[in-house]
Amino acid sequence: MMMKLRYRLVGLCCAAGILLVGPFSFAQSQRRGAVSIEEDPLEDRLPPGIKVRAFIHRPRVVEPNHLGTCTATTDATVTDYGLAGWHLPSVGIIWKLNESSVPASVGSSAARAAVTSAFDTWSAADPQKIFVDGGSTTVKAAKFDGTNAILWKRLSPSTIGVTYVWYYTATGEVAEVDTAFNSRYPWAIFSSSGECQSTPDAYDVQDIATHEFGHWVGLDDLYSDADKDLTMYGFGAGGELKKRTLGTGDADGANAVAP
Numbered sequence: 293m294m295m296k297l298r299y300r301l302v303g304l305c306c307a308a309g310i311l312l313v314g315p316f317s318f319a320q321s322q323r324r325g326a327v328s329i330e331e332d333p334l335e336d337r338l339p340p341g342i343k344v345r346a347f348i349h350r351p352r353v354v355e356p357n358h359l360g361t362c363t364a365t366t367d368a369t370v371t372d373y374g375l376a377g378w379h380l381p382s383v384g385i386i387w388k389l390n391e392s393s394v395p396a397s398v399g400s401s402a403a404r405a406a407v408t409s410a411f412d413t414w415s416a417a418d419p420q421k422i423f424v425d426g427g428s429t430t431v432k433a434a435k436f437d438g439t440n441a442i443l444w445k446r447l448s449p450s451t452i453g454v455t456y457v458w459y460y461t462a463t464g465e466v467a468e469v470d471t472a473f474n475s476r477y478p479w480a481i482f483s484s485s486g487e488c489q490s491t492p493d494a495y496d497v498q499d500i501a502t503h504e505f506g507h508w509v510g511l512d513d514l515y516s517d518a519d520k521d522l523t524m525y526g527f528g529a530g531g532e533l534k535k536r537t538l539g540t541g542d543a544d545g546a547n548a549v550a551p
């Protein structure tokens with residue numbers, strides 16, 4: 293009952309974001325079903341024993357035409373982490389990329405490489421976290437359909453990306469995960485190895501993906517100021533690169549989840 297209430301709250305907060313940020317005409321176009329908000333996976337009927345949770349990544353302050361402000365790392369040795377309550381299957385998880393959804397500014401092979409690097413970051417922290425590249429998919433939306441899909445899709449304006457995790461309530465094992473990045477915004481793969489781009493005109497695929505995949509692993513978002521330099525910090529920014537590298541709490545958290 294409590295969980296159900298939380299889902300409702302997520303939905304409410306999402307809708308509120310649209311009302312605050314989007315111009316009226318946009319809100320109207322959403323109601324006509326042009327965008328994903330109409331097909332909410334949280335509303336789908338699920339088999340007994342399976343629950344779903346959504347994590348929406350957004351800028352700290354949502355402003356129209358602003359991707360959020362990246363701040364340089366001051367302390368990534370914070371040991372905080374939150375456990376979401378599930379774990380990956382011990383045999384690992386097979387992911388697929390919707391190549392045709394990848395923005396042209398990124399390109400599908402570069403996107404696959406960035407996504408692979410993001411998964412590798414978690415496997416490096418804990419070799420028991422196994423991710424297998426299953427090739428491509430034509431899945432266009434987050435949905436409980438047997439495919440662990442990574443895709444771009446037009447999402448509500450306050451959203452950078454969203455991850456849905458379906459899990460078995462009896463065992464705590466992940467049943468499926470989907471991650472969608474918002475195609476409404478510009479995306480890039482920055483070559484700089486710094487923490488923040490000087491021209492933050494796009495979201496970095498690897499940066500945001502590393503955060504999203506922390507949810508696959510079983511980690512929750514962190515919203516305290518002290519956690520702002522950790523990968524699992526709940527807000528993102530344009531030109532941000534620091535989430536590509538795990539902080540102490542991120543690695544500790546990954547190892548705290550079995551397998």
Ligand SMILES: [Zn+2]
Pocket residue numbers: 347348349503504507512513525526
């Ligand atoms: Zn998150």
